[in-house]
Amino acid sequence: MIYYYFVCKRKLWYFSNDLTMEKGNELVEIGKLIDENSYKREKKNILIDENINIDFIKDWKVIHEVKKSKKIEEASIWQLKYYMYLLKEKGINIEKGILDYPILRKRKEIYLDEKSEQDLEKILQDIKQIQLLNTPPLAINDPICQKCAYYELCYI
Numbered sequence: 356m357i358y359y360y361f362v363c364k365r366k367l368w369y370f371s372n373d374l375t376m377e378k379g380n381e382l383v384e385i386g387k388l389i390d391e392n393s394y395k396r397e398k399k400n401i402l403i404d405e406n407i408n409i410d411f412i413k414d415w416k417v418i419h420e421v422k423k424s425k426k427i428e429e430a431s432i433w434q435l436k437y438y439m440y441l442l443k444e445k446g447i448n449i450e451k452g453i454l455d456y457p458i459l460r461k462r463k464e465i466y467l468d469e470k471s472e473q474d475l476e477k478i479l480q481d482i483k484q485i486q487l488l489n490t491p492p493l494a495i496n497d498p499i500c501q502k503c504a505y506y507e508l509c510y511i
């Protein structure tokens with residue numbers, strides 16, 4: 356949901372209201388394939404509280420999130436910060452997060468500082484407000500809509 360919050364609040368509302376259309380979407384499937392075929396030696400897909408699914412953790416110190424492109428990097432950064440925040444609340448102090456782009460052969464290090472924690476608390480409040488709306492926020496009319504699993508629901 357943190358990811359969707361940055362990508363599109365309407366998408367977040369759909370998802371929060373159990374309208375899920377990601378399964379079978381071609382782009383989502385490509386993402387999963389990249390994930391399954393990257394970093395094969397690492398321990399992967401750690402599910403915490405049935406709430407977050409971390410791509411992989413190294414020695415419980417560094418968490419990785421695998422992405423296929425840098426297009427929505429801000430959302431990916433906050434997704435990772437949220438994972439670190441949640442683990443910290445459980446007493447697990449993660450040193451850093453790493454955004455991995457295996458196709459681009461690039462990576463970016465992400466840290467959780469005090470300001471990020473405060474921002475996250477505000478974001479979580481905002482998410483709650485969006486979830487409670489009776490109708491979804493307006494469609495964003497952005498080029499990313501063309502590739503969104505909810506496209507038909509928003510525009511057709």
Ligand code: SF4
Pocket residue numbers: 362363364365366493494495496497499500501503504505506509
């Ligand atoms: S199609 Fe666009 S407006 Fe609709 S949910 Fe997806 S990103 Fe949001």
